[in-house]
Amino acid sequence: MSRGEYWNEEIERMAAEPRRRLENARLQEQIAYNCAHSAYYAAKLDAAGLRPGDIRAVEDLARVPFMEKSELAASQADGTLLGINQCAPIERVVRIQATGGTTGQPLRVGWSRRDTEDYGEMGARALWAMGCRPGDIVFTTMNFSLYAGGLSDHLTFETVGAASIPYGVGQSERLLRMMAAIRDPLAIWATPSYAVRLAEVAREIGIDPRSVGIAKGFFSGEAGMQVPGYREAIETTWGMRAQDMYGTGELALHSGECAHRTGLHYGGTGFAVIELIDPDSGAVLPFRDGTVGEAVYTSIRRQCCPLQRMRSHDLFQVWTERCRCGRTTFRFKVLGRTDDMMIVKGVNVFPLGIQATLMTLAPRLTGEFQVTLHRPPPIDYAVPIKVEVARDVPAAQHADLARDVVDALKKGQNFTAEVTLVPQGSIGSDKKVKRLIRAYRTDAP
Numbered sequence: 001m002s003r004g005e006y007w008n009e010e011i012e013r014m015a016a017e018p019r020r021r022l023e024n025a026r027l028q029e030q031i032a033y034n035c036a037h038s039a040y041y042a043a044k045l046d047a048a049g050l051r052p053g054d055i056r057a058v059e060d061l062a063r064v065p066f067m068e069k070s071e072l073a074a075s076q077a078d079g080t081l082l083g084i085n086q087c088a089p090i091e092r093v094v095r096i097q098a099t100g101g102t103t104g105q106p107l108r109v110g111w112s113r114r115d116t117e118d119y120g121e122m123g124a125r126a127l128w129a130m131g132c133r134p135g136d137i138v139f140t141t142m143n144f145s146l147y148a149g150g151l152s153d154h155l156t157f158e159t160v161g162a163a164s165i166p167y168g169v170g171q172s173e174r175l176l177r178m179m180a181a182i183r184d185p186l187a188i189w190a191t192p193s194y195a196v197r198l199a200e201v202a203r204e205i206g207i208d209p210r211s212v213g214i215a216k217g218f219f220s221g222e223a224g225m226q227v228p229g230y231r232e233a234i235e236t237t238w239g240m241r242a243q244d245m246y247g248t249g250e251l252a253l254h255s256g257e258c259a260h261r262t263g264l265h266y267g268g269t270g271f272a273v274i275e276l277i278d279p280d281s282g283a284v285l286p287f288r289d290g291t292v293g294e295a296v297y298t299s300i301r302r303q304c305c306p307l308q309r310m311r312s313h314d315l316f317q318v319w320t321e322r323c324r325c326g327r328t329t330f331r332f333k334v335l336g337r338t339d340d341m342m343i344v345k346g347v348n349v350f351p352l353g354i355q356a357t358l359m360t361l362a363p364r365l366t367g368e369f370q371v372t373l374h375r376p377p378p379i380d381y382a383v384p385i386k387v388e389v390a391r392d393v394p395a396a397q398h399a400d401l402a403r404d405v406v407d408a409l410k411k412g413q414n415f416t417a418e419v420t421l422v423p424q425g426s427i428g429s430d431k432k433v434k435r436l437i438r439a440y441r442t443d444a445p
């Protein structure tokens with residue numbers, strides 16, 4: 001079957017009106033279902049003086065209290081398998097995975113068979129937009145052990161029909177030798193920092209990354225692809241086309257960018273609605289071109305562990321004008337975690353902004369960095385930042401380079417930095433890189 005440009009054309013090109021009708025109808029059903037199967041959700045509505053029938057449209061959600069991941073975590077702390085938002089009996093559950101909890105404890109999430117199919121549908125829309133097709137030979141290099149972003153996302157490549165190879169994390173040398181031994185063009189699904197690291201390993205063992213033959217890169221797990229220069233560096237190094245995607249363990253891999261690279265196309269239409277809120281006041285923000293706000297998720301078709309106004313603490317910037325690809329769903333960029341944002345002398349600083357500034361000093365810098373705050377706000381001191389210096393920069397030039405970094409951050413990001421240059425490869429790793437460490441917190445890693 002030929003699908004053309006879209007995985008699901010009817011949904012992805014739906015006009016705003018019918019989309020709203022679909023969302024509102026499913027929302028009404030979902031809220032009634034949540035309240036009938038979860039005392040926690042019933043109590044949430046009760047607390048606001050609402051009955052399930054009062055929620056008739058997405059706009060009505062503004063009256064429903066938020067849920068926090070910490071509430072779910074607390075409800076699992078006594079040994080309860082899935083906790084307060086479990087709405088389907090265990091006999092209907094076919095998969096249990098975990099997401100990162102706020103306290104570092106993994107949060108268990110269950111899926112019914114239909115939920116897993118819906119997960120695959122959302123992911124397939126994203127991957128198709130990114131150019132993934134049957135015939136692609138995709139090495140998937142995420143952690144399959146427990147987290148939804150591993151196995152479940154891997155299975156979305158199967159849903160699309162790609163020839164998917166579940167490689168997992170680690171053993172980079174073996175991976176490179178295996179890839180280099182295959183004559184056909186390949187694809188990889190990885191974090192951006194792993195692509196950088198893997199190129200390092202390739203050079204260490206005498207393999208030119210471009211000779212490996214990776215034509216397509218599908219990237220997730222970090223926002224690095226949206227940093228100017230970072231993507232280009234990966235594409236040049238490998239000779240690949242690198243596309244960005246996004247998901248969250250509680251919902252799914254749900255969004256990917258199209259060939260026009262105008263942001264991530266939301267692929268969760270019909271399964272979840274996203275509201276944007278002011279992270280401080282909780283007020284709902286108008287969904288307009290350019291709006292920045294924290295994403296709040298509400299499931300509208302979910303059997304096992306539905307989300308009902310779950311705060312993500314992720315900051316999105318959204319665009320609502322139709323993309324040239326013809327998709328009508330909104331597009332977004334992830335600016336970072338609301339708690340990864342730091343305010344230095346009244347200026348909001350995002351990790352992505354820092355990375356963008358550092359990339360202006362490529363190829364002397366790799367773009368990898370880590371900020372460590374030793375004292376709680378206010379940040380009225382030079383911000384300690386470790387910055388990776390490229391291997392071929394002679395040590396004699398490091399002092400000058402460190403001064404250039406301080407100047408660039410002052411000019412580009414409006415803060416004074418205390419820069420420590422660290423060797424290439426010492427920050428980027430197989431795992432998600434933590435960009436901002438609040439060392440003063442007792443729960444800091």
Ligand SMILES: [Zn+2]
Nearest residue numbers: 258260323325
């Ligand atoms: Zn597009």
